[in-house]
Each structure stands twice: as C-alpha cells, then as structure tokens.
Amino acid sequence: MSEPTTNQRQPALPGLDVEATTVVGIGLGLTGLALGLRPRLAPATLALTALAAALFRNPRRIPPDEPRTIFAVADGHVQGVREVYEHRFVHSDCLRLTTIIGPLDVPICRAPLAGRVAYLEQLTGDHRPLRDPQAAERNQRLYIGLETTWGPMLIAIVAAPLGRWLRCETSLGATLNPGTRIASVRFGGQVDLYVQRDVLDPLVAPGNRILAGRSRLGAVVA
Template identity: 85%
Template sequence: MSEPTTNQRQPALPGLDAEATAVVGIGLGLTGLALGLRPRLAPATLALTALAAALFRNPRRIPPDESRTVFAIADGRIQGVREVYEHRFVHSDCLRLTTVIGPLDVPICRAPVAGRVAYIEQVRGDYRPLRDPQAPERNQRLYIGIETAWGPLLLSIIAAPLGRWLRCETTQGATLAAGTRIASVRFGGQVDLYIQRDVIEPQVTPGDRTLAGQSRLGAVVA
C-alpha cells in the first residue's frame, strides 16, 4: 500500500519537510564557517542544526489496510476519552479522544479515516496553556469535519502557546485516504477527535503514546 499524499511540495531531504532544506543548509553553512574561524563553536552550531531538523521531521507513514479502524491523528500522548455533545459539525453525543502533542513530537496531523472533507474553519484566539480548561475553546484552533461511509467526525486541532504555528493543509471537498496529511501544528498542541459514541469502540486509554497514521484509536462498530 502506498503512502497517502497531498499536493504539497516534495521534501528535498528524505524524512524532513520541504521547509527544512533551508534550515539545514544554513545550519551546515554556519557549522562550516565555525570550523574555519572558531572550531570550538562548531559542535554547538551542529547540535542546533540537528535540533532544528528534528522540528521539521516528516517520517514516512503507511497505515495498515484496515477500513474499520480509526487511526491516530498526531504523534503524542492520549490525555483523555470522555463523552460530550458536539454542536459544530457532528451534532450528536460523541466520544472526545484527546491527544496532546509535545513540543518535540512530529508536528504533522493526518486523517484518521478515509472520507471527504466537508467542513473547515480556522479560528484565531488566545494562546493559553493547554492545561487551562478553556484552552480548547479559546486558543487558536482549526476544525476539520470529515464525512465517512458510517457518519461524520470532527477534528479540533489546537495551538499551544509556545509555537503559535497552526496550518491547514487540506481543502474543503478533498477526498482523503487514512493517513493523508491534513495539517501541521509545530512546537506542541492538542488534537480532539469527536466521533459519535455508538460508532467507535475505543482502543486507547489515558497515557498511551500514539503515532499519526499508525496507532489505533478505536474500531468502528456501527
């Protein structure tokens, strides 16, 4: 099975975003300059270059061929699974599965299932700490609603105060395969997945680590 793709620029450096090419090039140039002028500084510039490259990681992800599996949207850690009413797109009682993305986690968000993008809304807001109970409704955030063969689901991607980088990388009406890249949120964030509670049987618990496009969040039972 081939990796889901979008219309984005192809990376010049395997495993890294296209934006990393300039960052790594500048860093290596500074390292070379330091070797010629101040050799003692070269390890520091090389370490900073490696750290910068790590923040632009784009690992190859190929989801298993499982049409009734809901995959992780982001690399991170499951914070909670709770029942809520979702009023923006699903308009139903839902399970909300929350994943917290750390500052050094891969920043790429991927479609959890195959479907069609039916709703996109990007909201400017505050930059509160994610531990603030009001952060999901007050911070800068991106909503992506997906229609599937078994019903709608909504993703809410929330920016953390450190990076303030949240970018939508899909379009309304786009047809997605599971694992397709749909957004990026650098330097930490949070992703809430809203899905009708009678549709999914969760397969994660708080504290579990996830890999976008590979870890299983749940099984579709509807």
C-alpha cells in the same frame, strides 16, 4: 498499500519537510563557518541544526489496510477519552479522544480514516497553556469536519502558546485516505477527535503513546 499523497512539493531531504532544506542548509553553513573561525562553537551550531531539523520531521507513514479502524491523527500521548456533546459539526453525543502533541513530537496531523472534508474553519485566539480548560475554545485552532461511511466526525487541532504555528493542509471538498496529511502544528498542540458514541469502540487509554497514521484509536462498530 501506497502512502497517502498530497499536492505538496516533495522534500529534498528524505524524512524531513520541504521547509527543512533551508533550515538545515543554513545550520550546516554556520557550522562550517564556525569550524574555520571558532572550532569550539561548531558542536553547538551542529546541535542546534539537529534540533531545528527535528522540528521539521516528516516520517513516511502507511496505515494498515483496515477499513474499520480509526487511526491516530497526531503523534503524542492520549490525555483522555470523554463523552461529550459536539455542537459544531457532528451535532450528537460523541467520544472525544484528546491527544497532546509535545514540542518535539512530529508536527504533522493525518486523516484518521477515509472521508470527505465537509467542514473547515480556522480561528485565531489567545496564548493559553493547554492545561487551561478554556484553551481548546480560546487558542488558535483548526476544525476539520469529515463525512465518512460511518457518519460525521470532527477533528479540532489547537495550537500551544509557544509557537502558534498551525497550518491547514487540506481543502473543503477534498477526498482523504487514511493517513493523508491534513495539517501541521509545530512546537506542541492538542488534537481532539470527536466520533459519535455508538460508532467507536476505543482501543486507547490515557497515557498511551500514539503515532499518527499508525496507532489504532478505535474500531468502528458495525
């Protein structure tokens, strides 16, 4: 199975985003300058360059060929699996699977399964910490509604207050494969995946470490 593709430019540095080319180039240039003028500063500038590059990681992810599997949207830790009513797109009782993305986690969000983008909305907001119960409805956030073979599902991506770097990387009407890149949220965030309650058999629990496009969140109930 080939890796899901997007219309974005290919990165010059394997495993890193396109934006990392400039960041790494500047960092290495400063490191070289420090070696010539102040050698003691070179390790510090090199470490900062490595840290900056880590924020722009773009590892290759190829989901297994499992049509009935719903894969993780983002890298991070599962915070909870709750039953809620979703009123924005699904309009049904749902399971909400919440993933917390750490500041140094890979910032790329991916489609959990095949589907078509039928709803898209991005909103500005407050700078509330993610532990605030109102952060999911008040911070900068992106909603992506998917029509799938198994029914509608909604992805809500919430920016953390530190960076507020949340970018949509898909479009209304786009057809997605599992693992297709759909957004990026740097410096931490939260992802809520809403799936109809009678569609999903969860395979994760709070505290589990997951990887976008690799980890199995649940199995579709026939």
